[in-house]
Amino acid sequence: MTLEQTKEQVENTAPQRRCICCRGNGKKTGLLRFAVIQGCLCFDLRQKLPGRGYYVCAQNHCLEKAFESGFRRITKHESKELAPDVQTFVREILLPGLKKRYTEYLLAGYQSHRLLLGADSVEHAAQADQLAAYIIASDASEATAQKYRMNAERKQLPVLGLYDRSFYGCLFGKSDKVVLGWMPGTLFDEFSVLESMIRRLSAE
Ligand SMILES: [Zn+2]
Structure with missing residues (x-):
């Protein structure tokens, strides 16, 4: 239950x-x-x-x-x-602790080319049906979030994302990142379980 x-x-x-x-x-x-x-x-x-x-x-x-x-x-x-x-x-x-693991999964994903940064590479993967999920920063503008949510819906992909654009950019030593994407695989599977754990525990 x-x-x-x-x-x-x-x-x-x-x-x-x-x-x-x-x-x-x-x-x-x-x-x-x-x-x-x-x-x-x-x-x-x-x-x-x-x-x-x-x-x-x-x-x-x-x-x-x-x-x-x-x-x-x-x-x-x-x-x-x-x-x-x-x-x-x-x-x-x-x-x-869970947030630390969350950053580790993102870094491991980036290192192994399973995590894509930025709208261009994410959309490219989505077009090629190589995307498993979108990550949208929590402070994305309503219009941007809406656009990617619609893209995700069209491809029947989940939309993730817990933190703001500076978190997702800073983690990779880059400027703000509003959109990231996961390609399928074990890292993504475990990441998505982890994200739902953090979401649930923070909300309750
Ligand atoms: Zn239980």
Whole structure:
């Protein structure tokens, strides 16, 4: 009920894990992993810390339950508290961590030529049916946003984008970028899961 079933999750044979709160299964990379280090339950941003991992859906409903009782129950009281409260954890640890990963995916995409910067290259790829999604900066003018949303609709492509034009430009040492585009592939799949996690956690 609380796990978002995305197209990738259905199509992909990627490892699945179960949320300790709602018991729903989901793709491992779409869940948040926690691991016990020296008796402390730590958030494992990159899902690489050794030892047993505990997974929670990337949404406030399940995180709140985990902080209330889920972690205590499952670790049998062996762990100290993770953070003073779930809101502090989301604000201070989780969202900054996810934003860092978000920038890493964009850089990896650019380096491997899967991420396109600027209207010309994005539109060129869209014409050639080589585009998987648009990214539109949050501060794009209404007319610009509308134009790309219509293009995306025509090609039945998703429209992403969380941050403003200076964020997307600055990341690549360039001037402001209003429009970017992803070409299909694993990087795009994981990026789009990550973006929906950030969007959901910021909005709730
Ligand atoms: Zn859950």
